[in-house]
Amino acid sequence: MSTLLTIDKLVKRIGLTEQRILFEHVNAEVDQGERIAILGASGQGKSTLLRILALLDIPDEGDLIWKGISYRDSDPRIWRTRMTYVAQQAVMLAGSVEDNLKTVHLLHRQPYDQDLARRLLAGMGLENLDIHKRAIDLSGGEKQRIALIRSMMLRPEVLLLDEVTASLDRTNARLVEEQLTRWSQQEGTSLVWVTHDQEQAQSFSTTTWFMGNQTLLERQPTAHFFDNPATDLARQFIMHPAPAAE
Amino acid sequence: MSLIALSFTIIFVMVTMLISVWQKLDLEKDIAIGTVRSAVQLLLVGYVLQFIFNSDHPVLIIAIVGFMIIVASINAGKRGKGLRWISLYIAAAITVTELLMMGLLLGLGIVEPTPQYIIPLSGMTIGNAMVVSGLFLNQMKREVESSKGEIESLLALGATPRRAFQDVLKRSVKSSMIPTIDGMKTVGLVQLPGMMTGMIIAGADPVEAVRYQILIVFAFTSSAAITSILLSMMTYRQWFTSDMRLRSL
Numbered sequence: 001m002s003t004l005l006t007i008d009k010l011v012k013r014i015g016l017t018e019q020r021i022l023f024e025h026v027n028a029e030v031d032q033g034e035r036i037a038i039l040g041a042s043g044q045g046k047s048t049l050l051r052i053l054a055l056l057d058i059p060d061e062g063d064l065i066w067k068g069i070s071y072r073d074s075d076p077r078i079w080r081t082r083m084t085y086v087a088q089q090a091v092m093l094a095g096s097v098e099d100n101l102k103t104v105h106l107l108h109r110q111p112y113d114q115d116l117a118r119r120l121l122a123g124m125g126l127e128n129l130d131i132h133k134r135a136i137d138l139s140g141g142e143k144q145r146i147a148l149i150r151s152m153m154l155r156p157e158v159l160l161l162d163e164v165t166a167s168l169d170r171t172n173a174r175l176v177e178e179q180l181t182r183w184s185q186q187e188g189t190s191l192v193w194v195t196h197d198q199e200q201a202q203s204f205s206t207t208t209w210f211m212g213n214q215t216l217l218e219r220q221p222t223a224h225f226f227d228n229p230a231t232d233l234a235r236q237f238i239m240h241p242a243p244a245a246e
Numbered sequence: 247m248s249l250i251a252l253s254f255t256i257i258f259v260m261v262t263m264l265i266s267v268w269q270k271l272d273l274e275k276d277i278a279i280g281t282v283r284s285a286v287q288l289l290l291v292g293y294v295l296q297f298i299f300n301s302d303h304p305v306l307i308i309a310i311v312g313f314m315i316i317v318a319s320i321n322a323g324k325r326g327k328g329l330r331w332i333s334l335y336i337a338a339a340i341t342v343t344e345l346l347m348m349g350l351l352l353g354l355g356i357v358e359p360t361p362q363y364i365i366p367l368s369g370m371t372i373g374n375a376m377v378v379s380g381l382f383l384n385q386m387k388r389e390v391e392s393s394k395g396e397i398e399s400l401l402a403l404g405a406t407p408r409r410a411f412q413d414v415l416k417r418s419v420k421s422s423m424i425p426t427i428d429g430m431k432t433v434g435l436v437q438l439p440g441m442m443t444g445m446i447i448a449g450a451d452p453v454e455a456v457r458y459q460i461l462i463v464f465a466f467t468s469s470a471a472i473t474s475i476l477l478s479m480m481t482y483r484q485w486f487t488s489d490m491r492l493r494s495l
Contacts, residue, residue, distance in 0.1 A: 056398055056491060076490040081404035091395035094413060107405050147399070154403060 001031040004157055004190060010062035012048055022048060026216045028209060030158060035184055035191045037201035037222065040211030041237065046194045050160045053192065054085030084156035088163040090147035092135035100135045100146055104153045113153065120149045123179040125172050140167040145176065152183065161193040177204045198241055202226055210234045299361050307361050311368045315340050318376035325383040328495035329484045339476040340375045343469045347371050356461065374426065374466045375473040382422035382474045389414045390485055397492055407486040415482060419474045426470040430463050
């Protein structure tokens with residue numbers, strides 16, 4: 001598998017007057033088709049890391065290298081179409097569900113792939129949803145899945161997912177996991193998914209990144225991470241997972 | 247109005263002072279400063295206008311209109327703290343609006359090219375543009391705060407800052423124009439505008455006063471639209487960093 005993204009010595013500080021390190025020495029790679037679960041206690045900067053990968057936030061030090069080219073030499077617009085971020089709080093754009101699904105088509109003047117939209121809706125348990133309905137009237141779980149499909153319509157090479165099943169019941173969360181895993185296998189899309197659900201992480205991911213002690217503490221194949229974590233902090237985390245919400 | 251009659255108006259100030267003392271509002275100092283300032287400022291403006299009207303020199307007209315634009319831009323610029331060169335952008339928007347308005351009014355022969363028409367009409371146009379600019383910037387700040395998720399969702403999908411901001415800009419332009427449009431709907435029914443009232447008190451024919459007021463109301467609508475749209479076009483990039491991230495002001 002070829003490496004798409006290299007994260008090189010990333011540092012992020014927070015606070016305006018008194019700055020403190022959120023994380024430092026973060027080094028990692030994202031390979032094509034790799035499915036990564038990011039785990040860790042609240043406040044370790046998992047969501048911030050995702051936002052940095054999407055260039056919606058910037059690192060204080062270090063580099064992000066996409067196929068050999070630094071983010072500093074890249075057009076943020078093109079970068080974001082390759083690595084697309086889906087936020088935890090789904091935001092519906094004005095108009096109907098269909099208008100939301102057509103966002104990518106309108107933004108990038110691409111043909112609207114109606115069949116793909118239908119397939120993804122069905123795959124996420126939304127086959128009976130009236131797409132002419134106002135998007136703002138959808139339930140939290142429906143909005144979350146529409147936001148996810150809206151991003152998938154862009155066919156990015158990496159999907160950056162920030163707790164995208166947090167507002168779904170177990171059955172629908174499972175459907176989304178399956179759909180995303182299938183999508184990754186068929187399209188070769190890499191997933192970088194922040195989750196607090198260890199069962200979910202074990203079910204979809206091939207690699208686990210564990211954030212703790214203000215850094216990316218472990219980067220292991222998922223089965224290995226859960227069977228034999230390298231650090232005490234990870235072992236404790238697996239035994240006593242932290243409560244959700246960062 | 248005679249000077250004696252004018253001096254009697256100090257009674258209104260005295261009444262306000264007495265109420266302040268009686269109710270312990272502690273406003274006496276502010277009222278005194280406000281009274282002296284407004285009297286001195288207005289008398290000075292009166293003499294300056296008298297001088298310009300008598301000289302009828304284009305340079306003096308341009309100078310006073312320029313002064314109005316500078317004061318209006320600095321004042322409205324306070325609503326856009328954190329935005330670089332905002333007063334300059336406002337000045338540019340107001341100047342273009344003023345040039346268009348005066349170009350139309352004078353070019354079509356709607357008003358005569360004399361200081362008596364140009365200066366008051368410019369003052370009203372610039373004043374309205376200043377209010378619209380302030381409203382626009384205030385609304386933009388609120389919109390950016392409340393629509394951060396929407397803007398970033400679009401950026402994350404590869405939208406340009408302009409596209410990600412399109413709806414926010416539209417809503418802010420609309421919101422900044424609402425007071426002008428509402429004023430247009432109720433003018434004469436709810437409030438009698440200052441200029442028309444002033445003309446009538448000064449002895450002008452009420453119908454003639456109304457004609458000028460109609461001109462002002464229509465000109466205000468147009469100047470509000472031009473100012474807020476120009477300002478939105480010139481400043482939207484200020485809300486983003488050079489690498490297309492939303493800036494927090």
